[in-house]
Amino acid sequence: MNASDVTPTDLRDFARSLGWQILPDGIVERLYVLAHPAFPRRQVVIPIDADAPDYAEASLRAMEKLADIHKLSLADAVSRARTVREDSMQLRITSARANDDGLPLSFASELLRGAEQMLLSSACTVLRPQIHHLRLHRSEATQLLGYAQLGQTQRGSFVVRVSCPVDAMPMPASFPHVGENTSFVRETMLVARTGVREIVRAIEADALDSFVGALKNAPAPVVSSNLCEALSRLHDEDIRNNIDLSFRWAVRLPLPNNVPSDEVLRIPSVYFDRIDEVRRELRSVERDRDDVFVGTVEQLNGEFDVEGRRAGEVIVALLLREGETLKARLTLGSDDYASAVEAHVNDRAFVRIAGRLRPGRQPRTLIDVTSFMLIPAPGRGGL
Template identity: 50%
Template sequence: MLKVSCPVNALDAQLPLLLPDEVCAPFVRRATIVLDRAVRELVGAIEADTVPDLVDRTRQAEAPWLSSNLCEALTRFHDDQVGNSVELSISWAATTPVLQEIAGAPSIRIQEDYFPRIDEVHRALRPGEEENEDTFVGTVERLDGEMQPDGRRAGEVVLALLLPDAETVRARTSLSADQYADADKAHMTDNAYVKVKGRLHPGRQPRSLTDVATFEPLWPGA
């Protein structure tokens, strides 16, 4: 269970969020309402099998509640190996009244099998992605290799790669025994990074990184 608390008046900002019924509410309150409505709309569309309609409405809206970034953030709460669901429940501060229809709304449950659909919405709302062949810097997040006949491990690892736009994406790739040994050491070393040259494919995270030409550890202080 993860609990996050944010003071209602944490930010003294007046940014344009189209919530006419909450126009006088603090920014944090309005942002939280937008989050609540966006996730409810997303889950409702999945359950009603109207995701294409939701995507079309969101694209046409002047100030949509739902965004590609929000969908991506939701997918990061899901672990393929664990197969978990996510439940979102919001408690509203009594110091700032909220509409009863919002305050009395039930928690939102995102079932495990909803996450592939959420990722579809994430990709549909995002500007077109293409394959990206480049050199990336990142960290080793998981080692899934297998023992080879020569007694050394090789195979799949999951990396967290930092892209030029400051976005971090998880990517799965396959490494040779020598590269895997370097990945293992980097994974076990604080503040160690890796530099990898390959082809990053678009799609659901962890994305696919193929044609790995180089894989080098970057040790702290080096």
């Protein structure tokens, strides 16, 4: 097993994650010397310089000692040392029908898409908690996905490991309430872990009705329909597989005290039907939204009256605050319709609409419109 590609600092940090501490005088002749309070007669020695002539031999010896003391396989110890700066989630697939010969290719493809959607939906929940995200590919979420990597699977089981350097992205500047000692990657992984944990707990307590009701009324729900949809992708009806979800956390960023470092969240096969019920409930519930919207006029479907004035239905594309675009239909009188025509002719013009946006499929319906105003294009004066 080659441990020489593990850097000295990563090997040191891996040892520290297991409880080893550098002795007060523990840097001697370019060597880290570490001790553990539970093993008073043992020491681990790690060269400080990766280009030292005996670094490969010394790092392997240190790794073997750590693996032996902590009852790890050497392969697992090396893997954990290599990813000590990364947060990762691992999805282990088990089933009475699964074997070492492989998984159906169609399910393997869905499995990867589900893992990707878990990251995207969790990142979007960090940015704007809600029970259904209309669009998952927000810029920050997509950027985080670009840093993520698919790790190697483990022998004897099917394991998908998705990892991301914990310091790849800081929290967006628009989130001043978040402490300094965190990152967007860490917050996303924590939301994914918490969301799955809460769903599993609700199923096991037979409390899905109250769980869904609480999510609908929560100001910052941690579970979205998108997360439930991602979890559904991790299950195959023919294999009837279970999922064991675990996380590994970069040691350079402390975990909250209430988050165990070695937790495994098990999702039995029979839970996935219930998870899909939660998905349908969360996606179907949307409330009317009274607001002032800005958008563009996309279609003019009105009709002329006997006086030659046009009025009726208009389709607009609303630019929502969260960076999404949503189509809606509304009915305008002749004066406002004339403004809509002008905005439609000039594709640089926007309109400002005050009204109530109804839930449902696009195009949504805008009712109780109290104001429809043209925002002139730059250089034309006006508002």
